[in-house]
Amino acid sequence: MSIDHNLYIHDGFVYAANYTTGLRVLSVDAIGEGKLGEVAWVDTHPADDELSFKGAWSVYPFFESETIVISDINEGLILARLTVREYDEDLTQWRERYFSPETLANPALENTIWGLEADPDDDGMNNFLEFALDSNPSVKSFGAYPKFGIENISPDGSEEAESAYATLSFRQRKSIDYLRYEPVSTKSLQNPAWVSNFVVHEIEELPGESVERVTYRSLEPLQDGSPLQSLFVRLRVVKTEPF
Numbered sequence: 001m002s003i004d005h006n007l008y009i010h011d012g013f014v015y016a017a018n019y020t021t022g023l024r025v026l027s028v029d030a031i032g033e034g035k036l037g038e039v040a041w042v043d044t045h046p047a048d049d050e051l052s053f054k055g056a057w058s059v060y061p062f063f064e065s066e067t068i069v070i071s072d073i074n075e076g077l078i079l080a081r082l083t084v085r086e087y088d089e090d091l092t093q094w095r096e097r098y099f100s101p102e103t104l105a106n107p108a109l110e111n112t113i114w115g116l117e118a119d120p121d122d123d124g125m126n127n128f129l130e131f132a133l134d135s136n137p138s139v140k141s142f143g144a145y146p147k148f149g150i151e152n153i154s155p156d157g158s159e160e161a162e163s164a165y166a167t168l169s170f171r172q173r174k175s176i177d178y179l180r181y182e183p184v185s186t187k188s189l190q191n192p193a194w195v196s197n198f199v200v201h202e203i204e205e206l207p208g209e210s211v212e213r214v215t216y217r218s219l220e221p222l223q224d225g226s227p228l229q230s231l232f233v234r235l236r237v238v239k240t241e242p243f
Helices: 091-098 107-114 127-132
Strands: 007-010 013-017 023-027 037-042 056-060 067-072 076-081 147-153 163-173 179-186 198-205 211-218 232-239
Touching (some): 091 127, 127 232, 179 198, 179 211
Antiparallel strands (some): 007 013, 147 163, 198 211
16 A cells, blocks of 8 residues: 555556555556556565655656656656557456456346346447447447448559548457457348448557457449449447357
8 A cells, every 4th residue: 555646647548656656557448437457567666665755756658659757756767668468358358347246146137237138338239249349338338339431442552543432440359269240231221131342441450459440441432423322331240159
């Protein structure tokens, strides 16, 4: 136990200078539930953990180099770097991150709280989709919804050949073999014929996470010298084997 002092939030983490216990780094993933999870720490004052004004009193985590500067009253400036270990979180680990052991042990809550079909935050995404999109099932996660767009793209790299294509962007888990992400579309919602006609357009790496942001584009342009066509797009996530 120690006295807390300056703290700063940067890229989803809280960097807290805690005097005699040094720097504490906490994740804000579950802050909507009033929870901060410690992911890393540096004890800059190993001599003791007294409730006193010794040790780390400020920290600066904003350098482009990702170097973290810790100001320690006794030891001076200390340089550090945050490394978050990547791992492939399975469904069990994801549930344990967001639901208490008491909740998971209660079968009466499966249909409403922790089961795959449950939607405890009532945001329209059941827990299966929340897991697939790496979202928080306890907080309305409208920002995690797949994002539709229209982008002028030239598949062959020529500016003269640019056409308007439909795009769909979302977060997906990197190495979970039993999840298949499949954007599909139909031109009408009356007797819809959903077809898989998208290809990967762009992948954005998300440092320190087991997920990535992927943008798919339609195989065919939305228009070819004619008025813009109607197009309805959705993301289908398929579980290819039992959990």
